[in-house]
Amino acid sequence: MxxxxxxxxxxxxxxxxxxxxxxxxxxxxxxxxxxxxxxxxxxxxxxSAAASALATGRASNVGVVVPLLDRWFFANVLDGIASRLASEGYDMTLYSMSDDRAQRDGVLDTSLRRGRVDGLIVLSVTLADDEVDRMLALELPVVGLSATTSRFPALRVDELAVARAATEHLLGLGHRRIAHIGAGYAGDPGLDIPSLRRHGFASAMADAGIPDAPFAAADFTIEGGHRAALALLERDDPPTAIFAASDEIAFGALFAARDRGLDVPGDLSVVGVDGHEMGDFFGLTTVAQFPHEQGERAADAVLAAIDGRDEIGDLAFRLVERTSTSAPRGGLAEVAGRPSP
Amino acid sequence: MxxxxxxxxxxxxxxxxxxxxxxxxxxxxxxxxxxxxxxxxxxxxxxSAAASALATGRASNVGVVVPLLDRWFFANVLDGIASRLASEGYDMTLYSMSDDRAQRDGVLDTSLRRGRVDGLIVLSVTLADDEVDRMLALELPVVGLSATTSRFPALRVDELAVARAATEHLLGLGHRRIAHIGAGYAGDPGLDIPSLRRHGFASAMADAGIPDAPFAAADFTIEGGHRAALALLERDDPPTAIFAASDEIAFGALFAARDRGLDVPGDLSVVGVDGHEMGDFFGLTTVAQFPHEQGERAADAVLAAIDGRDEIGDLAFRLVERTSTSAPRGGLAEVAGRPSP
DNA sequence: CTGAAAGCGCTTACAG
DNA sequence: CTGAAAGCGCTTACAG
Structure with a gap:
């Protein structure tokens, strides 16, 4: 060489x-x-990276701690991180935190302690308290992305606002019988995403004078959404609209409507959250988030943190209206300039 | 420290x-x-990684060159690579090769030359000849995964056999009017995956005495499959079965069948390729490949190559029969022990 | 089996 | 503005 x-x-x-x-x-x-x-x-x-790192103490490398590395959303986030990091001359090394105890310990106690990285981005991995302790003990700049702990700075989207946007879209179309499919209150209700979405939904409904809007629990999959939606549609007063806590749940709800011979959006409106790549094909109205951009923001934020600066802030979202939502059949949609009674 | x-x-x-x-x-x-x-x-x-690397010349790190890092399949491959590498004490740093010329040059001429990695795994990125030259000039052990060049060793699945398995499954059910949706002959027909699948289909059909089986071109998306299937179903002699070159194409074909009011599998059988995570929900019969396992195999192979050993071989696939395929309505399925005339 | 010392390839005060 | 030299934190022949 x-x-x-x-x-x-x-x-x-x-x-x-x-x-x-x-x-x-x-x-x-x-x-x-x-x-x-x-x-x-x-x-x-x-x-040479090694010689330079040894001499300067800077590795020009950022570690990214990821959960099960197999979700569409995370793949996009990674792509965003990688592209931003590369343009700043940094490499990106991945540390995958699965559910395997020994593997997590290996990452925290060995891999991350080798001094290979100058900073850390932690994607939404759920960390135990002692794991956060060990991560902080690394004395590395850490930036979380939708982190489930508040013990290090994190970029987040305002999930309460996300849920309100979806719910108010439905309310604005004239729906009253709106149901939510999501997960129950799990972790810290102030940080746990499913909890925040459910809470945002409930409070938007309450503000509209509908206190006990129906809720069905599901895991964040098509199957889960399908099952939950079927149950909801069997009620005596089936909803005219469903706010699903994720696009995959929403896909399941869409399939449930087809199985029941319901027209979407005529008989049932459905709105999801995510901006899933297949959403366009399904015609799904959704509150899109922007994983690629989130990754870029996270990269900027660690780089800033490595530099001693602070670039933490809120992440964007946007309601994307497609064909899965409309006014309920026979519903009294508000017409502009003619307020409803 | x-x-x-x-x-x-x-x-x-x-x-x-x-x-x-x-x-x-x-x-x-x-x-x-x-x-x-x-x-x-x-x-x-x-x-310390840096000090150890400098002293030994070994970085205990493997580079993974990835295309647009946003496909479900690649995310799973990465997960497989990461888990195997971690258990051998290696880290994994990602080099993303998009379509941006400057970025590719940066990876090849700078990032990869920093000596940060001991070996390279190249996922199916399409590399120009001069890019392969530059990669080989690194003098690093390289292992490809479904690589589109034969200038470095690569793990591959026998795509001809994959296509034959899908086609023969349909033939075995009694179908004769089988169409293929895939991509036209693009790159090196001996390495290009879509070409191999199309070729495998054509030769299996020819062997069954059906020389000019219909083909429709599509990009590997739901939309592409939807459009191509619709076209196929409008023919005077519409197919009773479709072999789609990917699961996403197959999903599109499934939607096309619904749009036309066709029963699957009664009126139309559909088989895909990939083992997509949503396949189960769609009931899609497919020739599954195993991205996670492919990743592990690739990791083993670079580690072996770094060690001067050779662990190149074929990758597995398996026909997974679900509910999207059956004998054609009124078709003369072969019954065990009672060979058809 | 164990230690002293040179060396891996850079970077950066320190002089000039 | 430029060079000589020490030092970053390990590893590994070389002695013993």
Whole structure:
């Protein structure tokens, strides 16, 4: 491999000067800098990551702690992180935290302690308190993305507002019998996403004068949504609209409507959350989140944190109206300028 | 940060001995080894990646070159790679090769040349010849996964056999009017996956005495499959079965059948390829591949290559029969023991 | 089996 | 603006 001395020789300067020319740090004449850079490009020389890291204490590498690495959403987040990091000259190494105890310990107690990274992005992994302790003990800048703990800074979307946006969209169309499919109150109700969405739904409904809006529990899958929606549709007063806590749940609800011979949106309106890549095909109205952009934001935030700056803030979302929602059949939709009684 | 000298002091030995005890290399008494390891565990000491890499020339890190990091399949492959690598003490850093020219150059000419990795796994990125040149110039062990070049070793599934399995499943059920939806002949027909699948289909049909089986082109999406299937179903002699080159295409075909009021599998059988996570919900018969296992195999293969060994071989696939395929209505299915005329 | 010492390839005060 | 030299934290022949 060609090293710094080869470049120094080719450019007729010392290794120190090569280092300065390439890193941009320290004063150096424009002429020498140009000569050195040309020589380096010529020889295809690139600074060794290990030597540079050892000498400076900076690894130019960011770790990303991910849950089961197999969800559509996370893959998109990763892509966003990677693209932003790359443009700043950082690499990205992945640490996957599954449910396997030994594996998690390995990540926290060994992998992450090797000093390979300058900072950490933690995607929404659910961490036990002692795991957070160990992560903080690393003394590394940490940025969470929808983290389920508040012990390190995290980018979040305002999930209460997300749920309100979906619910108010339905209310605005004239629906009153609106049901929610999601998960029950699980972890910290102030941070747990399913809890926040359910809470946002309930409070939007209450504000509209509908205190006990129906709820059905489901895990975040098509199957779960399908089953829950079927149950909801069998009630004596079936809902005219469903707010599903995720797009996959919503897909399940859409299938349930077809199975029951219901027209969407004529008989049943459905709105989801996520912006799933298949949503367009299903014509699903949804509150889209932007995983790729979230990844970029997270990358910017760690880089800022590594730099001692703070770039924590709220993440965007947007209601995307498609064909799965409309006014209820025979419903009294509010018409602009003619307020309902 | 606690360093090797702290451990040496605590254990009452030299740094050299600590290094030997922790790495397992070099002779050392059982007693000292135990004492050193205890001291290290006590202090939470872990060898610095940078220092170790610089001293040994080994980074204990594998690079994974990935295409647009946003497909379900790749996410699963990555998960497989990560889990296997982690258990061998290796980290995994990702290099994403999008369509952006500058970004690809950055990966090939800079990131990968930093010496951060001991080996490379290349997921099915389509590489230009000069890009392959530059990758080989790295002089790193490289293992491809379904690579579109034969200039480095790669793990592959026998795509001809995959297509035959799907087609023969349909033929065995008694279908004769079988259509294929896939992509046209694109790259190297001997390596390009869509081409191989189409070719496998055509040859299985030809072997069954059906030379010019219908084909419709589509990109590998639900929309593409939907459109192509609709076209196929409008023919004078619509197919009784469709072999789709991917599960997403197959989903599109399933939707097309519903749109046309066709019963699946009564009026139309559909078989896909992939083992998509939603396949079960759709009841889709498919030729499943195993992305997680593929990832593990790829990890094993680079590790072997780093070690100078060869572990290249074929990847598994399996026909998974669900409810989207059956004998054609009124078709003359072969009955066991009663061969058809 | 164990230690002292050189060396891995850079970076950065320190001089000049 | 530029160079000589020490140092980053390990590993590994070389002695003993």
């Amino acid at each position: 060609t090293g710094i001395d080869d470049v120094a020789r080719a450019a007729g300067v010392s290794a120190a000067t090569v280092s300065r020319a390439l890193s941009g740090r320290g004063r150096i004449s424009d002429a020498t800098r140009a000569r050195v850079r040309a020589a380096a490009a010529d020889l295809g020389y690139v600074v | 606690t360093g090797i000298d702290d451990v040496a002091r605590a254990a009452g030995v030299s740094a050299a001995t600590v290094s030997r005890a922790l790495s397992g290399r070099g002779r050392i008494s059982d007693a000292t080894r135990a004492r050193v390891r205890a001291a290290a565990a006590d202090l939470g000491y872990v060898v």
